[in-house]
Amino acid sequence: MTHLDELRAAEAKLLLGTYERNPLLFVRGESVYLIDEDGGRYLDLLSGIGVNALGYAHPAIEKAVAEQSRRLIHISNLYYHQGQAALALRLTEATGLDRAFFCNSGTEANEAALKLARAYARLKCSEGVQLGSKFLALENSFHGRTMGSVAATWKDKYREPFDPVMPGVEFVRFNDVADLKAKFSTEVCAVLVEAVQGEGGVRPMSREFLQAARELTRSTGALLIADEIQSGMGRTGKWCAYQHDSIQPDVTTLAKPLAGGIPLGAMLCSEDAARAIHAGMHGTTFGGGPLACAVALAVIDTIEREHLLEHVTEVGGYFRQRLEQLAGRHAAVVDVRGLGLMLAIELESADLAKHAVSEMMKRRILINRTSDTVLRFLPPFILRSEHVDEAMDALDQILSEQPAATAAAPLTGGTQIGR
Ligand SMILES: *Cc1c(COP(=O)(O)O)cnc(C)c1O
Numbered sequence: 001m002t003h004l005d006e007l008r009a010a011e012a013k014l015l016l017g018t019y020e021r022n023p024l025l026f027v028r029g030e031s032v033y034l035i036d037e038d039g040g041r042y043l044d045l046l047s048g049i050g051v052n053a054l055g056y057a058h059p060a061i062e063k064a065v066a067e068q069s070r071r072l073i074h075i076s077n078l079y080y081h082q083g084q085a086a087l088a089l090r091l092t093e094a095t096g097l098d099r100a101f102f103c104n105s106g107t108e109a110n111e112a113a114l115k116l117a118r119a120y121a122r123l124k125c126s127e128g129v130q131l132g133s134k135f136l137a138l139e140n141s142f143h144g145r146t147m148g149s150v151a152a153t154w155k156d157k158y159r160e161p162f163d164p165v166m167p168g169v170e171f172v173r174f175n176d177v178a179d180l181k182a183k184f185s186t187e188v189c190a191v192l193v194e195a196v197q198g199e200g201g202v203r204p205m206s207r208e209f210l211q212a213a214r215e216l217t218r219s220t221g222a223l224l225i226a227d228e229i230q231s232g233m234g235r236t237g238k239w240c241a242y243q244h245d246s247i248q249p250d251v252t253t254l255a256k257p258l259a260g261g262i263p264l265g266a267m268l269c270s271e272d273a274a275r276a277i278h279a280g281m282h283g284t285t286f287g288g289g290p291l292a293c294a295v296a297l298a299v300i301d302t303i304e305r306e307h308l309l310e311h312v313t314e315v316g317g318y319f320r321q322r323l324e325q326l327a328g329r330h331a332a333v334v335d336v337r338g339l340g341l342m343l344a345i346e347l348e349s350a351d352l353a354k355h356a357v358s359e360m361m362k363r364r365i366l367i368n369r370t371s372d373t374v375l376r377f378l379p380p381f382i383l384r385s386e387h388v389d390e391a392m393d394a395l396d397q398i399l400s401e402q403p404a405a406t407a408a409a410p411l412t413g414g415t416q417i418g419r
Helices: 003-014 059-071 083-095 106-126 147-151 156-162 177-183 207-220 241-245 290-305 308-329 350-362 385-401
Strands: 026-030 033-036 041-044 099-103 134-138 169-172 188-193 223-227 251-254 265-269 333-339 342-347 368-370 374-377
Touching (some): 026 041, 059 290, 083 099, 106 147, 106 188, 106 223, 169 177, 177 207, 188 207, 207 241, 308 333, 308 342, 308 385, 342 350, 350 374, 350 385
Parallel strands (some): 134 169, 134 188, 188 223, 223 251
Antiparallel strands (some): 033 041, 099 265, 333 342, 368 374
16 A cells, blocks of 8 residues: 555545645655655656746745744744734735735735724725625635635635625626626625636736726725735736736735745725724734744745846746647637636647646646636746746647647637737
């Protein structure tokens, strides 16, 4: 019996059945590769769902973890340590916002944003501005799994088993300005957007829609909340994806790559919105601890020192070009989407997408399927063009072996290339 088989049997008995894991047992990582128990090297184009921005065993992270863990790992938020103000300064500069609240995960960052929006609406009411308690979120959104974040998450399967979740969320059709305008009113305290939807299938929001959301919320005093948990911290070649459209939200949330694999979330907000929160209203035991902050600072330093925003734009542009070539060669590729190193192709069927993920895995390349038919690529920011070539050559071969996909379709009409 292999170690993997033993583990599978043990987990099947001992763990809550939340995950359907792939049958791979990894013991370490190096750069853009994960290494299994037999020494097999896997090219990782998913990076722990967009978390390991600097790849595996990056010396800057290793050093920050080692040094900080010798000094101080946790003290709670009852005392000062050196990390939070330093990190808040970097993140307020990166996001265009004024104040930070630190927590441990994406969903917690969004909970903080939802609570802030409710508290801010109350404050505005006390100042004579009418604002209700409703939230608008988008079709195909994903904001997390806790009762508030999941209420703002589109798919029924995430919400319905746990009903009633937080009431007061209405969903707006994606990129449909008319629908947004129809559903918006002074009853709304906040609109939640992802400038590039992640789990929903890597869908960039149109500039027109983002601008409309910005103008509507500004007109009533409601908050525009940009969830940058997947798209932020450089993933799209800018610190935040909304910066591609020169939109400034009132609130943004960060997590996944923020501390290079150490759990850390952040909610950033404007000075005006921050007035709604006073001591004791919200908090967390672990959030923004010395270790997580030290590592996040090392991640940001490394992104700057190694010019990774520029690198993401460059290698992401090349990756996208290779995906478009693939779309030109295979009729089964119906769309190419994304920005920077947040990329996807949509295939003609869920079965084909499933097949492609498992064939790639056999070739020791890790990718992921989201929204049934979408192959998603969220590689480490340190990815290089030769890694892209390796993955695209493999995918080209897999799609060529598909009987349904062998006929090369003319490029015109069939392939719709989104932003
Ligand atoms: C992953 C994700 C979340 C939830 O983050 P967790 O750390 O899993 O709670 C929220 N929003 C977006 C856009 C995400 O991609």
